[in-house]
Amino acid sequence: MSLYKAETRRLVKRRFTKLFTVGALLILVAVAAGVFLTNHKAGPDQIAEATAKAQADYKQSVAGTEQMKKDCAAVQGTSRANEFPPNCEIAAPSESDFNPDWYMPPTFNLKESFRDMVTTMAAVLALAAFVVGASYVGAEWNSGGMMNLLLWRPRRLQVLSTKLAALLVGATLLTVVVAALWTAAFYGIASARGTTAGMTSGVWQSIGLMELRALALVLTAGALGFGLASLGRHTAMALGVAIGVIVVFQFGVGAVLEIADAKFPELYLAPFWVIAWMNKQYIAENYNACNYDVTGSCQPDTLTMTWQMAGTGLIAILVLVVGAAMWTMRKRDIT
CATH class of the missing domain: 1.10.287 (Helix Hairpins)
Structure with a gap:
């Protein structure tokens, strides 16, 4: 059996992978069910x-x-x-x-509301990919499986990159299937409990591109979890970094920036970069610097965060983390 097939089998057979994937899918099912039950057809x-x-x-x-x-x-x-x-x-x-x-009772407009549902799907699957990726390689280091594997396959970079490839291919297949089912489910919800008016070929193309960006986000999250756990040689390394970034950096820095009256604090907060990536842009506004028009209305200073800017940031972080994981795999002792 080839190394790639063996790693794919190991990934798929892990109980943690199955449980966390099923959990993510149940969350998505609950979201879809909630949207169905809370919307009504407008007749x-x-x-x-x-x-x-x-x-x-x-x-x-x-x-x-x-x-x-x-x-x-x-x-x-x-x-x-x-x-x-x-x-x-x-x-x-x-x-x-x-x-x-x-x-009127709430009704689901596919053209106006489905993009938010794509973002929801991407967030849930990205979280699952991050945790599964971290656990997948972290468990190998913690249990000594990585050392045993390198005894009969001593090519370190090949082993680690093959594990990463198995993870990314698995995440790709899962995301593509879920995205197709997600789209079909909400088309059905809109048909039964809302409207599909305005769904032109251009709108479908835009949604398709957004789902491709969702796929890229899921793969990036999986690779980051994998890289961080490999760097720390433990699942807790990736989870600790994630908690530290969310709790300490995001909330702490956000509070400091608010106190300091920073011009565009969103630039330093990861969720807004993800929003810019998924929605193609995010417009940050600074109401502390109002430009009053002839009517006396406040026109705040704005800064547009584009998906290209967000994508560049994601690529930079990905290359840094995964590159460091590959470098340490090659240089550090395995024991």
């Missing part, structure tokens, strides 16, 4: 009901305004007069203030 009955509610609230508001005017007129010349506007100038509500669309 003639729902439109009529929403219109009736809007009209009822409008009439109630008009009646309330008339009563307020009467109360105002009744207390003129008393100490309570200052409780009302001068001369009882109370504006009556407009019928346009009660839009029936605001009374």
Whole structure:
């Protein structure tokens, strides 16, 4: 049996891989079920009901305004007069203030909402890939399996890179299958509990490219978990770094930047780079430096974080971590 087949088999057969993968899939199933149950198809009955509610609230508001005017007129010349506007100038509500669309039940719009679902899928699968990748190689170091493997296959870099290749191929297959099922599931949800209007070929192409970026994010997360665990020769190394980055660096640095009134604190926080990568851009705004227009409205300074910027950052971190893991594999003692 080839080394790649052996590593693929070892990855797939591990109980931790199975359990964590199933757990991630159950989370996605729960998300899809929640979206299905909380959305409704907007038909003639729902439109009529929403219109009736809007009209009822409008009439109630008009009646309330008339009563307020009467109360105002009744207390003129008393100490309570200052409780009302001068001369009882109370504006009556407009019928346009009660839009029936605001009374419609939630409905799933595939064109407008599915991109958020792709990001959700990418986040869940990326987390699973990171933990599985870290555990996969970390367990080998911790149990002594790596040393035993190198006894009959002493090519260190080949062994480690083959393990990484098995992980990335497995993550690719899983992500592609899940993305296809995810897309089909939400198309069905939109058909039954929402709308698929506006799904042109261009929109589908945009969604396809977004799912490719989701795949890249999942593979990057898996490789980072693998590289960090290999560097520390223990699963806890990768998990510790992840916790440290999230708890200490992200929250700590975020709090310091807020106190210091940093211009664009999002630039130093990883979640916003992921958002920029998935959504093609993220616009950071600085309301502390308002540029007032002719209407007196605040126009904050902005900085656009593009997917190219985010991708460059992800590649740099990936090359640094995986490259360091390969270098230490070659230079450090195995014992």
